[in-house]
Amino acid sequence: xxxxxxxxxxxxxxxxxxxxxxxxxxxxxxxxxxxxxxxxxxxxxxxxxxxxxxxxxxxxxxxxxxxxxxxxxxxxxxxxxxxxxxxxxxxxxxxxxxxxxxxxxxxxxxxxxxxxx
Amino acid sequence: xxxxxxxxxxxxxxxxxxxxxxxxxxxxxxxxxxxxxxxxxxxxxxxxxxxxxxxxxxxxxxxxxxxxxxxxxxxxxxxxxxxxxxxxxxxxxxxxxxxxxxxxxxxxxxxxxx
Numbered sequence: 001x002x003x004x005x006x007x008x009x010x011x012x013x014x015x016x017x018x019x020x021x022x023x024x025x026x027x028x029x030x031x032x033x034x035x036x037x038x039x040x041x042x043x044x045x046x047x048x049x050x051x052x053x054x055x056x057x058x059x060x061x062x063x064x065x066x067x068x069x070x071x072x073x074x075x076x077x078x079x080x081x082x083x084x085x086x087x088x089x090x091x092x093x094x095x096x097x098x099x100x101x102x103x104x105x106x107x108x109x110x111x112x113x114x115x116x117x
Numbered sequence: 118x119x120x121x122x123x124x125x126x127x128x129x130x131x132x133x134x135x136x137x138x139x140x141x142x143x144x145x146x147x148x149x150x151x152x153x154x155x156x157x158x159x160x161x162x163x164x165x166x167x168x169x170x171x172x173x174x175x176x177x178x179x180x181x182x183x184x185x186x187x188x189x190x191x192x193x194x195x196x197x198x199x200x201x202x203x204x205x206x207x208x209x210x211x212x213x214x215x216x217x218x219x220x221x222x223x224x225x226x227x228x229x230x231x
Binding site for chain 1: 158160221
């Protein structure tokens with residue numbers, strides 16, 4: 001099973017709302033990622049979690065707050081977003097081991113399409 | 118990580134081989150070439166990767182030139198379901214705490230036509 005599950009698939013929220021995106025994997029991967037993808041653009045990395053600890057934050061605004069409660073689950077908490085934050089949010093996971101390149105293959109979920117009104 | 122250059126779009130007839138080029142002239146000796154694709158409304162999907170030898174799996178073949186400055190992804194018998202954006206990414210095989218991330222370029226939009 002190489003599945004990464006993201007919920008919800010679609011989300012519409014106002015600028016004053018608080019919402020959360022959820023990502024789950026049961027492959028035993030210890031690295032998890034959030035990417036943001038605007039229309040007709042490539043995905044851009046936001047955060048990396050390694051062994052449940054935040055290891056990379058690509059200068060993401062604080063209105064995006066990631067959380068990794070356990071090795072299988074990754075959340076992205078959203079608060080006071082702007083319309084320009086509307087995008088496809090992708091979660092990925094990888095084995096996270098050192099060394100052999102094949103173990104760093106990332107598996108992606110289908111994404112959450114977010115619209116901020 | 119080294120930068121890659123890909124043509125923005127390509128067409129291919131169904132049943133024919135699709136050859137997608139990637140230029141990575143500044144690649145370092147310890148950097149691998151990875152290929153991912155993204156079908157519309159889905160997340161990116163890993164296809165294949167290599168260091169310097171040619172590689173083949175059930176999805177595709179990867180041909181890397183001897184000087185490693187360019188590579189070609191080959192889909193031997195393209196189908197309509199292969200219509201997607203194909204990303205060539207060059208990066209080191211880092212450990213989990215050493216920037217284990219993917220930097221996507223513009224990719225090539227492959228359109229497979231009947």
